[in-house]
Amino acid sequence: MRLKHIALLLASSLATSLVAANAHAQTDGYPKKTITLIVPFAPGGTTDIVARIVADRMSKELGQAVVVENRGGGGGSIGATAVSRAEPDGYTLGISTVSTHAVNPACNPKLNYDPVAGFTPVTNLARTPNVLTVNQKAGTQDVKQLIEQLKRNPGKLTYATSGTCTIQHMIGEQFKVSTGTFILHVPYRGAGPALNDLLGGQVDMMFDNLPSSLSHINGGKLRPLAVSWSKRVDALPNVPTFAELGLKEVNDPAWYGLVAPPKTPDEIVKKLHAAVVKVLAIPDVRERMKASGADPVGNTPAEHAAEIKTELEKMKSLVKKQGIKLNES
Structure with missing residues (x-):
């Protein structure tokens, strides 16, 4: 038994050495x-x-x-x-x-x-950062005005995303939960088609990664209402963060x-x-x-x-x- 025990110990030691090697x-x-x-x-x-x-x-x-x-x-x-x-x-x-x-x-x-x-x-x-935008032709000037509009017309406004179960979709759903509003989700096959319809006025708003939308914002075609970031974004100094607006759960980048x-x-x-x-x-x-x-x-x-x-x-x-x-x- 003693020899068998020693043999087992040696085998175990050898296996450990091989793993380490x-x-x-x-x-x-x-x-x-x-x-x-x-x-x-x-x-x-x-x-x-x-x-x-x-x-x-x-x-x-x-x-x-x-x-x-x-x-x-x-x-x-x-x-x-x-x-x-x-x-x-x-x-x-x-x-x-x-x-x-x-x-x-x-x-x-x-x-x-x-x-x-x-x-x-x-x-x-x-x-x-993530950003909430609306078409410049829309009358909505800020998030407070948007929330008031949503509460007056539940389910009548739409938000575009790059697809179901994407980060943009989740931001939109968190916004609905945090504001007690209902917006109809319109999923697309990618951010490009979603942006195109937002620019064309087929949908009312969009939650997106800022890099995708920034050129359209700078070009004056989209109006940014809020960003998900720890502080105001340098490129959009006049746009508040969701946290500033009391919507901390929507503020994740x-x-x-x-x-x-x-x-x-x-x-x-x-x-x-x-x-x-x-x-x-x-x-x-x-x-x-x-x-x-x-x-x-x-x-x-x-x-x-x-x-x-x-x-x-x-x-x-x-x-x-x-x-x-x-x-x-």
Whole structure:
């Protein structure tokens, strides 16, 4: 029995050593080859822009190419699933968003990934404000006037979004809850078609990421009524935040994080985090971010993990309260 016990201890010790050796082999000299950064949306949007700004300089910082790969579809779920199922070796990374890690999971509990356990957070790369706009031809001048109009005509006004169970949809629903009003949701297949109909007067208002709408605001075609941000946006100094208007629950910005597959070694996460923090401190990177309407962040892995959990719980509560269904038309 004594010899058998010793043999078991030796076997266990050997297994532990092999695991440690394998982990060291994974992290020693990392990275040794090209890193793929999966963006879960099509090219051209804010998520894609933020990812490419960071990837470009991360390549120089890490000494290996960081190649952006767009895998759109399913409201971001296709790309997110690919990241969650990838090898945890640091060579496949992904962009986390409010849509992929909070809204989608809240609307669809049957997703192929767990937004919390299915990823290793690295950092929040950037945040962007959201904005409520109306067509300039509309008589509405501010949020107070809009709320009065909505209460006089419940269900008669419409708001456009880039689709059901998107961050824009959730902002609209939170606005309805916070103001005690009812607005008819009109989902589109993307922000572009939604904006086109808002500009054409087919819908009354829209909740959108500020970068998508800013050119139309600056061009005088849309009137901004409020923004979701910690303070007034420099580009729109006369537009109040939702918090200023007493609507704190509507004041959450959009964010774009960096995540790795689950069980990615700590040493790899630390190296990625350190590289991103350096990149986000580069003046040129910060200027490019701000020009696209984004504000660089670069917080810790634990802080980004907490952001994901907080936003997920908020979205779950909102979806339940409003009875939102993914197949809503």
